[in-house]
Amino acid sequence: MAALSNKSDQEIKDLLDEYGIKHGPVVDTTRPLYEKKLKEAMAKAKVTVTKPSPDRTFYREDQEEVTYVTCQTPVRSEGPSGDGKPYMRSRPEYSERDRVDDKPYSRPEYSERNRVDDKPYSRSKLEYRERDRVDDKPYSRSKPEYRERDRVDDKLYSRSRPEYSSGRQYIDEPHVYNTPSSSSSYSKPTPVMKSGGVVKKENTTSSGRLIPLWIQFLVFLIVAGFLYFIFTNMESAESSPFNKIQ
Amino acid sequence: MSSTSQKHKEFVAEPMGEKPVNALAGIGEVLGKRLEEKGFDKAYVVLGQFLVLKKDEELFRDWLKDTCGANVKQQGDCYGCLREWCDSFL
Numbered sequence: 001m002a003a004l005s006n007k008s009d010q011e012i013k014d015l016l017d018e019y020g021i022k023h024g025p026v027v028d029t030t031r032p033l034y035e036k037k038l039k040e041a042m043a044k045a046k047v048t049v050t051k052p053s054p055d056r057t058f059y060r061e062d063q064e065e066v067t068y069v070t071c072q073t074p075v076r077s078e079g080p081s082g083d084g085k086p087y088m089r090s091r092p093e094y095s096e097r098d099r100v101d102d103k104p105y106s107r108p109e110y111s112e113r114n115r116v117d118d119k120p121y122s123r124s125k126l127e128y129r130e131r132d133r134v135d136d137k138p139y140s141r142s143k144p145e146y147r148e149r150d151r152v153d154d155k156l157y158s159r160s161r162p163e164y165s166s167g168r169q170y171i172d173e174p175h176v177y178n179t180p181s182s183s184s185s186y187s188k189p190t191p192v193m194k195s196g197g198v199v200k201k202e203n204t205t206s207s208g209r210l211i212p213l214w215i216q217f218l219v220f221l222i223v224a225g226f227l228y229f230i231f232t233n234m235e236s237a238e239s240s241p242f243n244k245i246q
Numbered sequence: 247m248s249s250t251s252q253k254h255k256e257f258v259a260e261p262m263g264e265k266p267v268n269a270l271a272g273i274g275e276v277l278g279k280r281l282e283e284k285g286f287d288k289a290y291v292v293l294g295q296f297l298v299l300k301k302d303e304e305l306f307r308d309w310l311k312d313t314c315g316a317n318v319k320q321q322g323d324c325y326g327c328l329r330e331w332c333d334s335f336l
Contacts, residue, residue: 024300
């Protein structure tokens, strides 16, 4: 790449637009600032390109996803970027914000919302890579860690969860529960997910109850008995209060 | 009211005229001197830079940091001061 300082103002401006960097006119006083920004953006771009191969897959899939962007803009606009712009634009911004990886459109949403998106293939690869997983089986590794905090979730694309669940601790994938062997030691058995409820809580040893159930029943019965006693011993009102005085 | 300094209040109260760059909130002696060395000897020159950067907070902060080494608080004070001045007088 030719030295930035040798470029003309117009070329600097074009480069800034290319990287999606917000800028004003390129004048004497602003030029050094923009050159610095461009250098950072280029370094970031180079770093992302030289990442290991799963990220490469990300790029390939990224391009595939271009067609989805337009369909997904409503979803994307929920992210912090606040707009439905294509991911290319937001990438430098997020890279400047020191995001760990280069998935601008997906990351803000997930990091802030734990929402499931319907892009299983793209996220899973990258996130698993960052977690240093070798294969791309979604449920084999991260689930045991998060099992204790698991919330029942009925999303199919849990692959993306492991990355975020580290920060969140309650995102989960359904097939995690389908591995009974690994879950046997935990309080929540596999069918929990299927039923969608926490019915199974009862058979565990008072999970989440401060006062045992029998004590609650006992107190209830005592109060009910007390009220009954009061009612039965109340004097009944006279049938006719207006008796003639004989 | 948010916590603005006395300097800020004085600066945004009237047109800046020929005030020196030290008059800006967040810019003290040391930073003022550095700015003057770079050619920004009056507050209005810094205002000019602020406007050329389209009043964008991030760009202005970065520029201020690069030019005179202002820390985050100083950057914020200066940006806020200029922005408010612009809201009133520009």
